[in-house]
Amino acid sequence: MSVSGTQNKACCTLPPVEAQYIPKGTLKQVAGLKSYVVGPENADKAVLFVYDIFGLSPQAQQGADLIASQDFYVVVPDFLKGEYATGDMFSGTEEGNKKKEKFFGGFPGAISSQSKPVADVTAELSSKYKLGGIGVCWGYKVLVTSEGVGNFKALSGAHPSFPANDDADKINVPLLLLPSQNEDMSVMNHIYEAVEKTNPGNNRLRQFAQWHHGWMGARANLSDEGNAKAFHEGYTEVADFFKKHL
Template identity: 40%
Template sequence: MTCEACRTLPVVISTGYSPKGSYEKLAGLEVYVTGPRDAKIGLIDVYDIFGMASQTIQGADILASELNAIVLVPDFLKGEAAKNEWVPPNTDEKMQLLMKFVTEKASIPENTQALLDVAKEAKETFPTVNAWGTVGLCWGGKVVALISGAGTPFVATGQVHPGRMEKADAEKITVPHIVLASKDEPAEAVAEYKEVIEKNGTDGYVETYANMHHGWMGARANLEDEENKKEYLRAYTQLSDFFKKHLK
């Protein structure tokens, strides 16, 4: 379903952040919208299975500010995100609940189509945007990887602390693609991605944040920890620089 770290590391409950954007309906989903509505570039942020975590929303606000972009965070899971108490799934009951959720609510094929639906409607809703990109966190990274091939509506794409990395996905990517991995993703899978992405002529990039845990940019980000906060901000700036380069 995801990497081992995603199944075992606890979520961090973050408080005190005031979102800069607002919510509206798009393609039948509640969507967090942040940034100028007349922006020239747009980004769709696909969260991890813990949904609209404060740290993910804050990251979207950072991307909107640094890119001067409209950034959308659709609630693909429709308010039914994975529960913090399921992790780690150290009982049969927890494992059953988590697997049922992943199978029924967090279906990769269904949410891949949902992302394409959001992208289509976003183009109509925000007509000033000349180029759209998308980035996914963990589970969301798998969704993004699968729509980064031929015929994608996105000019550039990316994954952070990605889940379920497969070389076959990387081989189908046809647009600039960035991967920011943590120390907890399988090193061999990251290396295979890196080899493919950096040699396929699409100007992709892969880096491992060797001192960061899985989820340091999403629901597992501990922004009260000085090192995590520093690397969180550095990584979001790195994403911004990548998309700034390619979304024109």
């Protein structure tokens, strides 16, 4: 395990992770998007949760609920509007590759197509709350490239997809990175070191080197004891980080 940066000494105590889970939140409209919301709406701190390409999965809902258990108002907009990626896109077949190319080539899967929708949500939320953002896989890149990235007070990325060295140029707030075994750690380290130069002592990088890309998202197998433990640890990191920086 690779760790850089300090953890909040007052670690949050989150509820246990459950394989058979009943979400605690509700659905409502936020900036014109159907959204899963959970936590106290009258809180002064909110977290925008941008899910992975598999959409509003039970794992995403449970992750949002874990963060909300620490008195954050958590909003998970359906940015993909129900048009989620499917497993056959990654089958390696010609048909699967065509589906994947179409999905990522335009709305809603193209990163650039989400810049304005994310900005609209952040504008609404940041007018009421101190706002943090967590992006899972695809959601990380959507967050850091959005025209609304300046509305956040702190950012977090779990097993980030499409990370690039120049991501750091867009980030001027505390950043938490939780890469898996599949991310390029030279890029992760570059981003961390770059944001440390502009915002020293307020960032954290922890690699979960034994876990696959997706262990905090829709690809998490919460029936597996080890994955469930890592899932809980990851969201504890996120909640601790936002407790410290929001």
